[in-house]
Amino acid sequence: MPVVSTEIVAPDIYWVGAIDWSVRMLPGYYSDEGTSYNAYLLMDEDITLIDTVQAQFGFELLEKIKQITQLDVVKYIIINNAENDHSGALPFLMTQLKNATIVTNKICMDNIIHLYPSLKNYQFKIVNNNTQLKLNTHTIHFIPVPMLHWPSSMVCYCPETRLLFSNDVFGQHIACSERFLDQIVLKDHIIQLMREYSANLLGPFQVPLTIALQNLKQLKIDTILTGHGISWRGDNLITAINEYTQFSQNKQLKKKLTVLFQSMSGVVNTAAQIIMQTSSHQVQFCDLNITNLTKCALSAYNSEFLAIGSPNYYGQTTPLVESAIHYLRGLNLIKGRKVMLFGSFCWSDKAVAIMKEMVENAGGTVVSEISFKMGVNEITQSALINELKKFV
Ligand SMILES: [Fe+2]
Ligand SMILES: [Fe+2]
Incomplete structure (x- = not known):
């Protein structure tokens, strides 16, 4: 006993x-x-x-x-x-x-x-x-x-x-x-x-x-x-x-950016790293390949800004990005947030548009959208850095 x-x-x-x-x-x-x-x-x-x-x-x-x-x-x-x-x-x-x-x-x-x-x-x-x-x-x-x-x-x-x-x-x-x-x-x-x-x-x-x-x-x-x-x-x-x-009273929100993404070939991960290194705000990284949804929700809890990234996956977002948005939506953790969407694609660029619809349905405001064909090059990297300035 x-x-x-x-x-x-x-x-x-x-x-x-x-x-x-x-x-x-x-x-x-x-x-x-x-x-x-x-x-x-x-x-x-x-x-x-x-x-x-x-x-x-x-x-x-x-x-x-x-x-x-x-x-x-x-x-x-x-x-x-x-x-x-x-x-x-x-x-x-x-x-x-x-x-x-x-x-x-x-x-x-x-x-x-x-x-x-x-x-x-x-x-x-x-x-x-x-x-x-x-x-x-x-x-x-x-x-x-x-x-x-x-x-x-x-x-x-x-x-x-x-x-x-x-x-x-x-x-x-x-x-x-x-x-x-x-x-x-x-x-x-x-x-x-x-x-x-x-x-x-x-x-x-x-x-x-x-x-x-x-x-x-x-x-x-x-x-x-x-x-x-x-x-x-x-x-x-x-x-x-x-x-x-x-x-x-929603006063827990800070000038903090949660970067939530799933990468498959590494392009979205590269973009996420650039966002993390360039942002002028406190940043928290939620790589869905290694971060569970409970921790993602904790990060979003006091983040005024979200950057959500997914490669195009057969005309959709990746399954983990879709479920993360679904989870955060249920918890009202997208509502009232400013959101940047970033994606990658080879021939069909659908993921960002799909994420936009999901985020807007969840009450978030999409302030920036960007997607990268094949990979992040110098031009798209500066465009990404420029887009980040919308998080003020
Ligand atoms: Fe309980
Ligand atoms: Fe309970």
Whole structure:
């Protein structure tokens, strides 16, 4: 049996989650550093588990609870989000926590019964933003945050301890032994992971994010306990809130150029190198032959400018360029950007026109188009450098 350890993260609150050190592929998301599924046990007269973990970690979660209390005294399990990384262990837990009631909102209940039909046989308590769950010394308030990032998502707040259990909001995908940013040496790395998470999960949801931030502003919060990765407390709270505020207002955009391309014979790669060396802005290189879409989205997240390049591939763009534009479009990471398109061809020059249509459909503004026949020569190189001046 693995060694399990619990951890007090705030008065009366134990972290009982699981660290997934080896996962690299989450739904649609390449996580280079694994993740954690954070769950918390709140000790009060009515003992309450807040969120669960992926199904395969259910036994580990149960062992952690056993180290703290008897299983039959757990009164509530709050489910803030139906998604399986937070609810996967619930069917197993309900067979073990004999006296627990599932506390969640109506949409979430419908979703989890859909995901796990056996749960319809258990007791639910449906909550909304007017509900308060009194546990004795602690009270739990429920705040819906629809589309952050599931329709059923909510966060919950304890006014007595000024604690927000934020589920997917304010999280990052990282497996590590630390729980709070103040325990981390490379703090900027966590901020960068938070941006990656925002870009790839919250990209299309700036409006719901704005509404959620307005609602959270009404609360006095000292600690945010996230559903993934590192949590926030003290002076670091403002860092997390500022990041989200900037993003909700599109103020994260910088004079930065993301050069995103796939090269087949090397011509588009040559053009990309010229762009990178000539641009007067900060440049980030996303060679699709070696860069995954999660990292491309992170780069586009704060780039005001995009340069997208593809050779003509049998009258189309390359498959990876097409899928990258498709991915970024879904995340709203082309919308509002100024875009340069560059391509190469031998006899049929179609790729740039196709990319133009895709980028414009995604809400980007094409400010420059250039394509190279056979290769980049001196004339086309100076033309390319000239085109780059349109990125101002
Ligand atoms: Fe999650
Ligand atoms: Fe999620």
